Amino acid sequence: MKTTHLVYLMVSLLVVACQKTEKLEGTVLIENINVVDVVNASIIPNQNVLLNDNQIIYIGEANGTQNFKVDTNVKAEGNYLIPGLWDMHAHPDDPEVWRMNPNTREKDRLLPLFVVNGVTGIRDMAGDLNLIKRWRKMAESDSLLAPKIFAGGPLLDGPNPMWDGSVGINSPDQVKMVVDSLIDKGVDFLKVYSLLPRETYLALSKYANEIDYPFVGHVPFTVPPSEAALTGMKSQEHLLEILKECADQPSETYLAEIGRMEDRIERSNKINDFRLRTFNETKADSLYNLFKANDIWHCPTLSMWYKNAWYESEYPKDEELVALLPPYLRAYWTPEHNDHLQYRNNQDFVEIKQRLYRLYQQMVHKMNQKGIKLLAGTDMGANPLCHPGVGLHNELQAFVDAGLTPAEALRTATINPALFFEIENEYGTVEADKIADLVILEGNPLENIQKVGQISSVIKDGRVITKNEIAEIKDSILQLNAEK
Numbered sequence: 001m002k003t004t005h006l007v008y009l010m011v012s013l014l015v016v017a018c019q020k021t022e023k024l025e026g027t028v029l030i031e032n033i034n035v036v037d038v039v040n041a042s043i044i045p046n047q048n049v050l051l052n053d054n055q056i057i058y059i060g061e062a063n064g065t066q067n068f069k070v071d072t073n074v075k076a077e078g079n080y081l082i083p084g085l086w087d088m089h090a091h092p093d094d095p096e097v098w099r100m101n102p103n104t105r106e107k108d109r110l111l112p113l114f115v116v117n118g119v120t121g122i123r124d125m126a127g128d129l130n131l132i133k134r135w136r137k138m139a140e141s142d143s144l145l146a147p148k149i150f151a152g153g154p155l156l157d158g159p160n161p162m163w164d165g166s167v168g169i170n171s172p173d174q175v176k177m178v179v180d181s182l183i184d185k186g187v188d189f190l191k192v193y194s195l196l197p198r199e200t201y202l203a204l205s206k207y208a209n210e211i212d213y214p215f216v217g218h219v220p221f222t223v224p225p226s227e228a229a230l231t232g233m234k235s236q237e238h239l240l241e242i243l244k245e246c247a248d249q250p251s252e253t254y255l256a257e258i259g260r261m262e263d264r265i266e267r268s269n270k271i272n273d274f275r276l277r278t279f280n281e282t283k284a285d286s287l288y289n290l291f292k293a294n295d296i297w298h299c300p301t302l303s304m305w306y307k308n309a310w311y312e313s314e315y316p317k318d319e320e321l322v323a324l325l326p327p328y329l330r331a332y333w334t335p336e337h338n339d340h341l342q343y344r345n346n347q348d349f350v351e352i353k354q355r356l357y358r359l360y361q362q363m364v365h366k367m368n369q370k371g372i373k374l375l376a377g378t379d380m381g382a383n384p385l386c387h388p389g390v391g392l393h394n395e396l397q398a399f400v401d402a403g404l405t406p407a408e409a410l411r412t413a414t415i416n417p418a419l420f421f422e423i424e425n426e427y428g429t430v431e432a433d434k435i436a437d438l439v440i441l442e443g444n445p446l447e448n449i450q451k452v453g454q455i456s457s458v459i460k461d462g463r464v465i466t467k468n469e470i471a472e473i474k475d476s477i478l479q480l481n482a483e484k
């Protein structure tokens with residue numbers, strides 16, 4: 001009697017269920033999660049998000065009426081879903097660090113650290129293009145957990161380049177050959193560098209514009225940021241040369257006085273101090289208007305400036321993160337080896353760095369108010385304490401400290417990078433038909449940006465990496481680092 005009743009009940013329930021909904025099939029179902037809409041700065045509560053392989057195929061209210069058939073269920077009640085983050089200025093193979101003789105396997109270990117911290121895409125801003133191609137292949141064949149990589153290949157610098165591995169362009173008439181050969185090798189954009197002579201830069205920008213090829217990078221020493229903007233540099237990095245353009249011109253007498261100083265660092269302190277004192281808000285304002293009018297992106301790498309300025313007090317806080325790095329990079333992030341930490345015993349030098357940082361914060365705040373498009377970038381690589389993965393969380397915090405809302409900060413690492421690369425149909429928001437690069441957070445990042453660091457799982461190309469797996473990956477990296 002009892003059994004027949006039960007069978008009858010089950011059959012009728014099934015009939016009701018089938019009448020109500022069609023069955024949705026996929027690989028992964030994220031159940032009852034709060035979806036973060038980064039564009040509108042809002043939360044869409046209690047959603048079911050269905051993935052199939054590497055795609056989001058359905059998002060709908062978790063009201064119990066849907067019927068899913070999936071391989072994996074992710075219970076996510078009370079959690080928050082954001083798009084995978086992008087680090088738009090990273091150097092996992094920084095040429096500046098080649099002098100430490102890292103081997104390829106050590107460099108490989110940096111890549112998973114991006115992903116387990118929710119950074120599923122990076123813009124590689126100088127590194128060995130062959131190594132980057134190898135990483136892409138390894139990621140495709142699942143032998144390396146790595147973010148999606150857009151890469152510029154070698155830096156384009158002047159005849160005596162600043163770093164190993166750069167292409168030194170000797171004269172303007174070499175520009176076409178250099179650019180053509182890099183495009184041939186498969187770079188995604190060109191990165192210009194500080195020592196590029198003015199005439200060569202102008203020839204390069206002219207040619208890149210002719211063939212409609214994006215170029216980004218350091219505004220060269222010989223080109224003001226306004227001119228870089230007018231000549232179409234798509235993104236400017238680190239806020240370089242803005243201070244110089246917006247400060248007063250030092251008088252001949254002052255320059256002569258500085259010129260007589262013997263110590264190079266004393267000289268640079270003196271000129272920076274002069275520029276900081278004479279920084280002109282009105283000039284800056286019209287420069288920002290020009291950036292806006294010319295649709296120029298900015299990647300300020302605030303956290304890099306911060307870690308450089310407050311290295312001594314930051315290092316002890318970051319020790320656990322430093323342990324995750326391969327030995328060559330750990331060594332390079334110490335004053336003994338690091339070019340950026342050479343003058344830390346000069347109190348004026350340290351103080352100037354800290355004053356510069358405060359000005360950079362104001363610049364970013366104003367630029368954001370003007371609607372200039374910002375990109376989150378860490379400069380991860382040679383610069384000390386710019387960590388793979390966590391560095392991006394630091395950058396978002398730095399944006400909020402500078403006056404952006406958490407949603408504005410989040411955009412710099414989600415929708416903005418997608419718009420920058422013109423891949424917004426596939427990346428940048430949590431929406432159906434987009435690639436399933438996602439991060440599940442344990443708290444609401446629109447209320448507190450630090451929640452981007454409280455990760456429950458990361459989803460890369462539809463593959464769920466759970467909190468336990470993340471811990472295992474970090475453990476295995478620590479073990480390898482101990483071996484070498």
Ligand SMILES: [Zn+2]
Nearest residue numbers: 089091125379
């Ligand atoms: Zn860089």
